[in-house]
Amino acid sequence: MDLSKVFSLDGKVALITGASKGIGLTIAEFFAAAGAKVVLSSRKQDKLDEEAARLKGKGYEATGIACNVGNMEELPLLVDKTVAIYGQLDILVNNAGTNPVFGPIHETSLEAFDKIMDVNVKAAFALCNLCFPHLRKSSSGSVINISSIGAISPEPGLGVYSISKAALVSLTKVFAREWGDSKIRVNAICPGIIQTKFSEALWSNEKIMAYMLKQLAIKRLGTTDEIAALALFLAAPGSSYTTGSIITADGGFTI
Known part of the structure; x- marks a missing residue:
């Protein structure tokens, strides 16, 4: 049995927001290693x-395009530049997020x-719609x-953030339902506490971490x-019958 194509992204173009560090950057590197531009x-x-230069140094194809997703006027230009450079768009990862409180x-x-709702929900909604004409091709x-496990069980101190991520889960299901006929799959990942700069307020707090680890x-x-x-699985042919799924990767926190 040849499984080489199950996780291959050869010939695909992927746009990843929030991709200069953390989860977004790692997703970009995984996708590039799987053959995507x-x-x-x-x-x-x-x-x-x-x-992007670091990834190119590894033999991958990568381009950086600056965009503040909280500014809706910048989003069309991000999509237009992506398509102008690579001629197509096959995968969108809405990873950019914020929590200023x-x-x-x-x-x-x-x-x-x-601000939280604009970046975490409205930008994802707008980007999906802007990318739709290209994704359906x-x-x-x-x-x-x-998304986040906060969408399922609100995280301590992150009330509005958790609300925004719950909205993102609902958005995922709505788009998945409506875009199935266009052969576009829409799924969400709900990470637990991942050791990144973004989540430092949680994992650097001994009291919160002690509580979380018990769960x-x-x-x-x-x-x-x-x-x-997990994102690679959802982008690749191996998940071709998967849409509208909300997948947790949280060490069992939401069991």
């Missing part, structure tokens, strides 16, 4: 250029609420939304590689 996007062009939900301002269009079946933090491997 990857577009890394985040706010700072210099950091993107640095990471940590604490009780009643202390969260409306301004913070709007693909023989295997795939959208992967990076885990696998009593350790997750790695970006473990999330990227």
